[in-house]
Amino acid sequence: MAAGPYNYSYIFKYIIIGDMGVGKSCLLHQFTEKKFMADCPHTIGVEFGTRIIEVSGQKIKLQIWDTAGQERFRAVTRSYYRGAAGALMVYDITRRSTYNHLSSWLTDARNLTNPNTVIFLIGNKSDLDAQRDVTYEEAKQFADENGLLFIEASAKTGENVEEAFLETARKIYQNIQDGSLDLNAAESGVQHKPSTARGNALNSDQAPSKEGCSC
Amino acid sequence: MMAGDNDAGVTAAPQQNNPLARKLSKILETRLENDKELLEALKALSTFFTDNSLRTRRNLRSDIECKSLSINEEFAEAFGRVKEELDDVHADVQAMADCCRDMTSRLRATRTQTHELIAKTTKLQTETQRLEMRASVVDAFLERFQLKPEEVKALRGTRDGSLHDNFFDALRRVKQIHDDCKVLLRTKQQTAGLEIMEAMALHQEAAYERLYRWTQSECRVLNSDLPDINATLCQAMRALQDRPVLFTYSVEEFSTARRNAVVRGFIDALTRGGPGGVPRPIELHSHDPLRYVGDMLAWLHQAAASECEHMQSLLKLVTKEGVADVVRQALAHITEGICRPLKVRIEQVVVSEPGLVALYRLANLLKFYEHTMTPTLTADAPLLACLAEMHDLGRRLFFSGLGARAAKLTERVELPPADLGATAGVSRGLALLAEVLESRDSSVARLDARRRDDLAEVVARVVDPLVQACSVSASRLAAVDMAVYMANSLYLIYTTLSLYEFTDRRLEMLQAQVDAHVDTLVSEQASHVLARAELSHVYAHVRAHAPKQGALSVVAGMDAASVKAAVGRFDAYLASPDASALPQCGLLVSPRTRETVAARSVELVSLAYAQIYEAIGAPENGYGDVNAIMPRTPAQVTKLLS
Numbered sequence: 001m002a003a004g005p006y007n008y009s010y011i012f013k014y015i016i017i018g019d020m021g022v023g024k025s026c027l028l029h030q031f032t033e034k035k036f037m038a039d040c041p042h043t044i045g046v047e048f049g050t051r052i053i054e055v056s057g058q059k060i061k062l063q064i065w066d067t068a069g070q071e072r073f074r075a076v077t078r079s080y081y082r083g084a085a086g087a088l089m090v091y092d093i094t095r096r097s098t099y100n101h102l103s104s105w106l107t108d109a110r111n112l113t114n115p116n117t118v119i120f121l122i123g124n125k126s127d128l129d130a131q132r133d134v135t136y137e138e139a140k141q142f143a144d145e146n147g148l149l150f151i152e153a154s155a156k157t158g159e160n161v162e163e164a165f166l167e168t169a170r171k172i173y174q175n176i177q178d179g180s181l182d183l184n185a186a187e188s189g190v191q192h193k194p195s196t197a198r199g200n201a202l203n204s205d206q207a208p209s210k211e212g213c214s215c
Numbered sequence: 216m217m218a219g220d221n222d223a224g225v226t227a228a229p230q231q232n233n234p235l236a237r238k239l240s241k242i243l244e245t246r247l248e249n250d251k252e253l254l255e256a257l258k259a260l261s262t263f264f265t266d267n268s269l270r271t272r273r274n275l276r277s278d279i280e281c282k283s284l285s286i287n288e289e290f291a292e293a294f295g296r297v298k299e300e301l302d303d304v305h306a307d308v309q310a311m312a313d314c315c316r317d318m319t320s321r322l323r324a325t326r327t328q329t330h331e332l333i334a335k336t337t338k339l340q341t342e343t344q345r346l347e348m349r350a351s352v353v354d355a356f357l358e359r360f361q362l363k364p365e366e367v368k369a370l371r372g373t374r375d376g377s378l379h380d381n382f383f384d385a386l387r388r389v390k391q392i393h394d395d396c397k398v399l400l401r402t403k404q405q406t407a408g409l410e411i412m413e414a415m416a417l418h419q420e421a422a423y424e425r426l427y428r429w430t431q432s433e434c435r436v437l438n439s440d441l442p443d444i445n446a447t448l449c450q451a452m453r454a455l456q457d458r459p460v461l462f463t464y465s466v467e468e469f470s471t472a473r474r475n476a477v478v479r480g481f482i483d484a485l486t487r488g489g490p491g492g493v494p495r496p497i498e499l500h501s502h503d504p505l506r507y508v509g510d511m512l513a514w515l516h517q518a519a520a521s522e523c524e525h526m527q528s529l530l531k532l533v534t535k536e537g538v539a540d541v542v543r544q545a546l547a548h549i550t551e552g553i554c555r556p557l558k559v560r561i562e563q564v565v566v567s568e569p570g571l572v573a574l575y576r577l578a579n580l581l582k583f584y585e586h587t588m589t590p591t592l593t594a595d596a597p598l599l600a601c602l603a604e605m606h607d608l609g610r611r612l613f614f615s616g617l618g619a620r621a622a623k624l625t626e627r628v629e630l631p632p633a634d635l636g637a638t639a640g641v642s643r644g645l646a647l648l649a650e651v652l653e654s655r656d657s658s659v660a661r662l663d664a665r666r667r668d669d670l671a672e673v674v675a676r677v678v679d680p681l682v683q684a685c686s687v688s689a690s691r692l693a694a695v696d697m698a699v700y701m702a703n704s705l706y707l708i709y710t711t712l713s714l715y716e717f718t719d720r721r722l723e724m725l726q727a728q729v730d731a732h733v734d735t736l737v738s739e740q741a742s743h744v745l746a747r748a749e750l751s752h753v754y755a756h757v758r759a760h761a762p763k764q765g766a767l768s769v770v771a772g773m774d775a776a777s778v779k780a781a782v783g784r785f786d787a788y789l790a791s792p793d794a795s796a797l798p799q800c801g802l803l804v805s806p807r808t809r810e811t812v813a814a815r816s817v818e819l820v821s822l823a824y825a826q827i828y829e830a831i832g833a834p835e836n837g838y839g840d841v842n843a844i845m846p847r848t849p850a851q852v853t854k855l856l857s
């Protein structure tokens with residue numbers, strides 16, 4: 001009975017980036033509420049959403065930070081990259097300029113996150129195929145060259161939205177299994193529950209002070 | 216019928232008439248072999264009557280009588296035996312009857328006795344039923360109003376302080392019983408109700424106390440990055456909501472643990488960073504004020520969001536009203552620990568003179584986060600106060616810095632340059648203003664009244680001293696130079712400001728000032744044209760002349776020849792009006808102002824010509840034919856000039 005929506009063993013932190021109007025907030029809304037928000041106002045600073053998913057039988061809570069694409073918030077939103085386990089980088093397939101800016105977003109993402117951060121490129125608004133301004137192949141090539149996962153999705157129809165968020169989580173989880181992601185570190189973007197040992201037992205001190213070299 | 220009788224009479228008559236015949240026929244009809252009695256008698260007779268003789272015939276009777284006697288004697292003897300037997304039977308039956316009678320009477324007696332017994336038994340049976348009923352009622356009562364031993368045990372807790380699995384069920388039972396007692400109190404069972412209530416209250420108190428201690432120790436250790444809020448703890452919080460004080464204490468205990476976790480996490484993020492130093496420690500960017508403060512605040516924002524979730528998951532089973540407020544209050548407490556380390560660092564940045572623009576943006580950033588965090592916290596949260604205080608500090612330092620800079624730029628009275636453009640001080644002041652206003656466009660703070668006021672103040676702090684400085688510099692100049700210089704400087708300020716929103720009122724004021732200087736220039740320019748054609752004294756006379764003074768043509772210097780000569784020189788001006796423009800007007804920076812001055816001065820000149828034309832044409836002034844002196848009509852002049 002107590003297995004409510006809060007029982008998860010990991011928290012993964014995501015960040016959604018990309019030019020204004022590409023549909024970042026709509027993607028988040030579609031993912032968390034399964035609804036399309038047709039007239040979504042511009043995001044002010046950052047917004048926040050959560051959802052619990054399951055990967056390989058593990059309950060994982062996604063903590064998703066949706067950033068504003070407007071230039072004036074760049075300084076603020078940059079501060080949210082740190083410690084993201086996953087970054088969803090979004091462009092609008094009907095507006096070439098949003099695609100052209102990807103390299104600048106990617107630079108930010110690479111500079112401000114850690115090397116294990118899973119970066120997923122999303123070409124949004126795939127429902128507007130008639131107005132397409134960026135081909136699938138071109139974007140796919142860009143993604144391959146930069147080692148990014150890639151999918152075209154639509155926040156409007158919901159197509160591939162789930163897949164993008166889940167695939168990112170699967171990749172992060174795989175990194176954990178591989179051991180390439182250090183869970184003890186405070187800002188790996190992944191928080192892990194101490195194994196379900198009861199509070200009274202065993203854990204009085206748990207300072208993760210295994211790293212002495214705080215440069 | 217009659218006929219029948221007659222018939223019978225007829226046929227029977229012959230036979231019945233002769234008795235003898237009748238007798239004979241009767242004898243004849245007798246069939247001896249059919250008379251069994253006779254046959255038997257004959258057979259018996261043949262046994263002893265063997266010798267048919269007279270004597271025997273004579274004796275037959277006696278013999279038969281003798282024989283009959285002996286047989287009767289035999290009979291009598293036989294019956295005598297039968298009688299004896301019957302007498303015996305009779306005696307036996309008699310005895311049986313007696314016995315039966317006796318039994319009947321005994322039975323009757325028994326029956327009366329049994330009846331009583333049955334009545335008694337029935338009574339006892341109903342009694343039993345009644346008692347059984349009561350027993351089941353009592354059982355039900357006990358079931359309902361008493362704890363089972365295992366429940367008492369569950370409530371008592373274990374030696375190491377942990378809770379039994381069915382602790383909460385037992386606690387719920389105690390509570391239920393306690394509540395049910397209120398029903399008892401309304402019945403006749405008040406004493407029982409009170410006693411049970413009291414007992415349950417004691418159980419409850421002890422259990423809640425135990426639960427609180429358990430919760431407290433459980434919460435105390437939840438100070439890791441991701442606290443393991445287990446189902447039992449959530450149940451504990453739900454149970455504790457019935458004891459507001461304990462509930463509050465427990466929430467506080469949890470908040471305190473989280474508060475410590477958050478402070479530790481903050482310090483880690485500042486100094487240690489992520490795994491292997493990626494992401495880098497925030498303090499690594501302390502040389503970049505905006506990034507440094509921005510990273511700290513973003514970290515805080517994210518931490519607050521996570522803590523909010525932890526709080527909600529702790530209280531997910533709590534059903535009482537106002538959980539959202541409890542969460543907000545707890546968050547206010549949790550984030551309080553951050554205030555000191557945060558404040559120290561931000562203060563350091565703010566007072567380290569990071570530059571005016573940086574200060575302005577810092578103040579905006581702080582405002583932005585104050586706004587962003589407000590919904591998650593209570594209005595009196597220390598963190599909000601801290602952010603507000605830091606914002607205020609930044610803002611004050613910014614304005615005082617801005618004022619000081621503007622004062623510095625304008626403290627030395629500069630001579631206007633030869634081109635009558637803005638002085639270097641004004642240009643620099645405007646560059647400063649532009650820089651600040653520019654950063655406002657990239658500002659993240661919301662457009663509220665406060666920000667609008669801030670902008671007004673920014674403008675006032677810079678623009679007012681600049682305008683004043685211009686006036687001081689201009690005071691040393693001649694009228695035309697001054698007007699051009701002021702118009703140029705004000706125009707520059709105007710164009711700088713007009714790029715930004717919320718400067719309308721200020722722009723209006725500047726425009727009015729520019730207009731005043733343009734007016735000056737217009738009249739200077741017109742006078743200049745008239746003076747060059749030496750028409751100005753003609754015009755002055757025309758305007759000063761009153762009809763009672765007599766004809767204008769007799770006034771000295773106003774004779775027809777002089778006027779005609781002046782009009783001739785004016786004609787040269789008409790041929791190339793631009794040649795008569797004041798050289799300073801060419802220095803006007805704004806082409807539109809330049810055009811305005813030109814157009815309006817031409818208008819004035821035309822007007823003056825028209826007035827002169829009218830005066831010369833008036834017969835009482837004695838000039839004769841006006842066309843001889845002034846060949847062009849005012850309309851022609853206006854047309855030529857436009």
Ligand SMILES: Nc1nc2c(ncn2[C@@H]2O[C@H](COP(=O)(O)OP(=O)(O)OP(=O)(O)O)[C@@H](O)[C@H]2O)c(=O)[nH]1
Nearest residue numbers: 020021022023024025026038043069125154155156
């Ligand atoms: N047709 C179509 N329209 C979409 C889709 N996703 C978003 N939109 C529209 O695009 C507009 C912008 O969407 P947002 O989600 O607000 O964009 P954003 O990236 O969050 O913008 P900022 O918050 O300013 O950075 C909205 O009007 C949406 O209705 C999509 O998949 N298909």
Ligand SMILES: [Mg+2]
Nearest residue numbers: 024025042043
């Ligand atoms: Mg948005």
